Amino acid sequence: MxxxxxxxxxxxxxxxxxxxxxxxxxxxxxxxxxxxxxxxxxxxxxxxxxxxxxxxxxxxxxxxxxxxxxxxxxxxxxxxxxxxxxxxxxxxxxxxxxxxxxxxxxxxxxxxxxFPVFSNPQGNTSFTMPEEELKEYLRQVLFATSSDENRPVFTGILLEISNGILRLVATDTHRLALREENLSNDLEDISVIIPGKALNELSRVIGDPDKNITISIGDNQVIFIMEDTKLISRLIEGQFPNYRQVIPQGYKTRIKLKTKEFFESVERASLLARVGTQVVRLAIEEDKVIISANTEVGRIHEEVPCYLSGETMQIAFNALYLIDALRSIGGESIHIDMSGPLSPGILRTVDSANYLSLVLPVRTS
Missing domain, CATH: 3.10.150.10 (DNA Polymerase III, subunit A, domain 2)
Known part of the structure; x- marks a missing residue:
């Protein structure tokens, strides 16, 4: 050579x-x-x-x-x-x-x-989308994957195509992220689990707004084809949990608030919450959310304006999980839907129905 x-x-x-x-x-x-x-x-x-x-x-x-x-x-x-x-x-x-x-x-x-041969998967499901869009979708779900290799299904992301809708779903059993987008209606329905590690590496090499990426899915492999790069990965075997069952269809309490303001307040509270239980408490009132944390380091009490629909309530979350969800969601304003202090919090942007992030509450005394 x-x-x-x-x-x-x-x-x-x-x-x-x-x-x-x-x-x-x-x-x-x-x-x-x-x-x-x-x-x-x-x-x-x-x-x-x-x-x-x-x-x-x-x-x-x-x-x-x-x-x-x-x-x-x-x-x-x-x-x-x-x-x-x-x-x-x-x-x-x-x-x-x-x-x-x-x-x-x-x-x-x-x-x-x-050197092992670099093979291409044999399969009938193939579709193309802008690199920039896929990078954003991955950013919104990758954080919810698990790092526990003893439960491989949770270390991956479910890629599901049903009735022309693409869904990417990730969960580590404490939180869940779901992104969906319309695709061509002539695609076959499919459901596969792609390793989070592979998608994390993919997200680092894509993102050009002027380029497309082709995704081709075989029986046990998936290949991502870019202009000058290919990434191939084995699929994860196993059954992804029925994520639809854990997403509440209604709510008793809905709050609307400014994403940036709420994020910054929770982030400040997390500085104290990281010592010990990592818990932040939310007291939801008629026109505000009171964010608090109390640990051996100290305590914090902040108030963020909100619009309330439904019942007032109190609920607690893992601070870091809530921060991850808020960081990924984007949008100027968000809705958080809850059905009680022991039910999940569902975060959505006000102006889009294509993405949601679910965070389980923390049981407190």
Missing amino acids: KIICTRQNLVQGVSTSQRGVSAKSPMPILSGILLSAKGNTLTLEATDLEMGIQCTIPCNVQEEGSIVLPAKYFGEIVRRLPDSPIQIESAEGENAIIHYGQSEIAINGFSADE
Whole structure:
């Protein structure tokens, strides 16, 4: 293999593909990036066998070939190279020489023959949407996934298509986030669970307002296809909980308040609530919400104006869960619906019905 490319393109390719590198695999080759030169492009791939990322960059291919280089060292080297044409060449072995200006670096790697094959899923469900929109949807639900690997279903996001409506749902059993959007009506109904880790990495590489992303779903894999990047992930096996059952259809108490004002007040209360139980209390009155926390560090009492529909009440929430929900919701004003001190709080923006965030209350004495 022998190629010449710009430092800028190489940094982009390495930074993107490096997100797929395995951190703890017993297979040394999975700590590397596969470089494959063909035609007038260089393809960089990395995988941990659960998720893989492939990025293609333009380059001058003088001799086609491939090699696997250790991601950690190769990435650090590339990012520190001068801004000049970079030549990479490797013979029929397991090392490569990086030429830049009058200097060179030799780096040991692995044979490309040992690297796992990057396959595409076979499936009939495929749709395209703007990158910017998908990034926003993921931002609104990813926070509600669980990090407990003993319950893999809760570490993922449910992607559901039903009657032409796309739904993304996440829950860790203490909170839930749901985003829905209309799609084409000719899509088949489908329900799959995509690992939160893969979608978190995807959210870091998408977001261009002028580009689209294609999502193709197979029997046990999903692939996200962008202009110069592909991300493939295994699906999580198991049954996602019936999220519809936990979303109340009515309310006894509804408050409308300014999102930013309420968020900042809860955030201040959380500074004290983090010591101990992480609980903030809400006392909902006719024209205001009283936010309070009382711990060994001190106490806080704030009042935020609101419009009340229904009954006055008192309820308590985990401060950090409430902050996450408020941070993700957006919008100038929100509704919070409740049916009692032991029922979930449902947060929605006033001007949109496409998103909701559910937070379970905390039982207090």
